[in-house]
Amino acid sequence: MSAPSYPLRDSATMLRRNLLHARRYPSMTLGVVAMPIIILLLFVYVFGSSLSAGIGGGGDRAAYIAYVVPGILLMTVGSASTSTAVAVCTDMAEGIVARFRTMAISRSSILIGHVIGSVIQTMISLVLVTGVALAIGFRSNATAVEWVAAAGILALTALALTWLAVGIGLANPTAEAASNAVLPLSFLLPFMSSAFVPVESMPGWIRWFAEYQPFTTVIETLRGLLTGSGIGADGWLALGWGVGLTVLGYLWSRNRFNRSSR
Amino acid sequence: MTSPHHLTPPPPAITAAGLRKAYGDKTVLDGIDLHVPQGTVFSLLGPNGAGKTTAVRILSTLSTADSGSARILGRDLTADPRGVRSVIGVTGQFSAVDNMITGAENMALMADLHHLDRRESRRITAELLERFDLVDAAKKPASTYSGGMRRRLDIAMTLVGGPQVIFLDEPTTGLDPRSRHNMWQIIRDLVSGGVTVFLTTQYLEEADQLADRIAVLSRGKLVAQGTPDELKRLVPGGHVRLRFDTASDLASACRALGDGTPDDEGLTLQVPSDGSVAALRLLLDRLDRASVAVGTLTVHTPDLDDVFFAVTGHPDNDKVEAR
Numbered sequence: 001m002s003a004p005s006y007p008l009r010d011s012a013t014m015l016r017r018n019l020l021h022a023r024r025y026p027s028m029t030l031g032v033v034a035m036p037i038i039i040l041l042l043f044v045y046v047f048g049s050s051l052s053a054g055i056g057g058g059g060d061r062a063a064y065i066a067y068v069v070p071g072i073l074l075m076t077v078g079s080a081s082t083s084t085a086v087a088v089c090t091d092m093a094e095g096i097v098a099r100f101r102t103m104a105i106s107r108s109s110i111l112i113g114h115v116i117g118s119v120i121q122t123m124i125s126l127v128l129v130t131g132v133a134l135a136i137g138f139r140s141n142a143t144a145v146e147w148v149a150a151a152g153i154l155a156l157t158a159l160a161l162t163w164l165a166v167g168i169g170l171a172n173p174t175a176e177a178a179s180n181a182v183l184p185l186s187f188l189l190p191f192m193s194s195a196f197v198p199v200e201s202m203p204g205w206i207r208w209f210a211e212y213q214p215f216t217t218v219i220e221t222l223r224g225l226l227t228g229s230g231i232g233a234d235g236w237l238a239l240g241w242g243v244g245l246t247v248l249g250y251l252w253s254r255n256r257f258n259r260s261s262r
Numbered sequence: 263m264t265s266p267h268h269l270t271p272p273p274p275a276i277t278a279a280g281l282r283k284a285y286g287d288k289t290v291l292d293g294i295d296l297h298v299p300q301g302t303v304f305s306l307l308g309p310n311g312a313g314k315t316t317a318v319r320i321l322s323t324l325s326t327a328d329s330g331s332a333r334i335l336g337r338d339l340t341a342d343p344r345g346v347r348s349v350i351g352v353t354g355q356f357s358a359v360d361n362m363i364t365g366a367e368n369m370a371l372m373a374d375l376h377h378l379d380r381r382e383s384r385r386i387t388a389e390l391l392e393r394f395d396l397v398d399a400a401k402k403p404a405s406t407y408s409g410g411m412r413r414r415l416d417i418a419m420t421l422v423g424g425p426q427v428i429f430l431d432e433p434t435t436g437l438d439p440r441s442r443h444n445m446w447q448i449i450r451d452l453v454s455g456g457v458t459v460f461l462t463t464q465y466l467e468e469a470d471q472l473a474d475r476i477a478v479l480s481r482g483k484l485v486a487q488g489t490p491d492e493l494k495r496l497v498p499g500g501h502v503r504l505r506f507d508t509a510s511d512l513a514s515a516c517r518a519l520g521d522g523t524p525d526d527e528g529l530t531l532q533v534p535s536d537g538s539v540a541a542l543r544l545l546l547d548r549l550d551r552a553s554v555a556v557g558t559l560t561v562h563t564p565d566l567d568d569v570f571f572a573v574t575g576h577p578d579n580d581k582v583e584a585r
Contacts, residue, residue: 005344006377009374009377010375013371013374013375016374017360017363017371020362020363020367021362021363024362024363024403025362094358094360094361095354095356095357095358095359095416096358096359096360098324098352098354098358099352099354099358099419099420100375101323101324102322102323102324102347102350102351102352103347103375103376103423104344104345104347104348105375
């Protein structure tokens, strides 16, 4: 005989808790969007003219804005995953999570609440960053369907990176360690991708890595959807990465959560 | 589960047999047996590092024992952890409240996780906030609460689900005297409502005040168990402590009484005594006749400090404090 289980209801409760945190502390969301916006402004106004010449835009800043925005959107997703890893790590050290573990609730609801909450927060951040991009002159010729598809691929990527970030948050003992451990996701991968310059301009092995790593495939897909460049195989690759990393991150996080007895 | 026959005695609140837990090569619990009847307060008493928190973590399903078994209200910890979780409430040593949200929101969170409907949730939340004197603070973030308030919120949250067995891990550690007495009253009220309380403490006075039975935990082993009175009977009778102003007074008193344990540094003399008026009068008369000036006199009846020292054999275990 066991108490009945309500996984959906418990997950909804945990999601409400996380959204309440985000609403009470809007500085967390602002922290997420600050970095990508600064990078966007730096790359457009400081490096934009030179880089534009490099991508064949003939030194036109507007051409570079169109090129760089998909990468900046991905960087926003990466930046949000830092916030998730830190939030999860901090939360696990709180007595409240120990309390949750002694209650007859669905255990996975604790993680699911974090993940859905973070994905929603990421999507809000993406809207803010897109707003800034539009304000400085980003224009898209995408149809409504293409916008929805772009939002979908971003949501899937956010889901994948969030599950990985949850795992990182669970695996690291302190918030500082978690924040460092997530750097490859939030910083290295965006720069070693087609976010700022075409992969064709990179030397040998970096180029090979950059071409197939998840960020580039998603960025190229977004570029195709928003600015009408070709997508090719990148769409399927991006979907594959998204689904694969989501499953991987989920399994890893679940394992860490059940094992950790902090 | 078979339906209980009306003659079947109720299962004990907590039973444990041979609980053992080690972290690496450090044995924290070294074979613990427990039997706690329903509706009683059981206190696990011991210094820091004795293994109290580990015992609570195992019994509340937060951690698993390396060997041994335990049941809470007849539900096995290993076979039915969910069943155990559905009847227990835990207030840990470190506050288990969500500091980022308000007291009322914390209470609502608990009500949601216990799957109460909206009306029930509002009723219970309001009642508990009132009972724990948190109505005024309910709309403020828990991070702004004082230690005592946070501990009250913590217990209020534990009570939302109507637990039958409550684990309180050092509930008064770090509280000021007033909050501590409040907490004691809260615990007494819980028990009068039929709940079983498993209380850990490093304060002997607290166990003496609250517990029906006490077990003394030292270095992972239960070194003594019984009612407070039974434990006190383990140690020899009380004594009178005389304090003197000078060493020569102390020496004269020693000669006059021919009995007792002098402490030359503290200028005190400890004389065995049952503390009765007749015995005290006799003692003072003898000192008077020898013209010894006594500074102060205190009568010392055996308390759990003596018990603790007697059963653990290290009076230097200074982490146990009698307040």
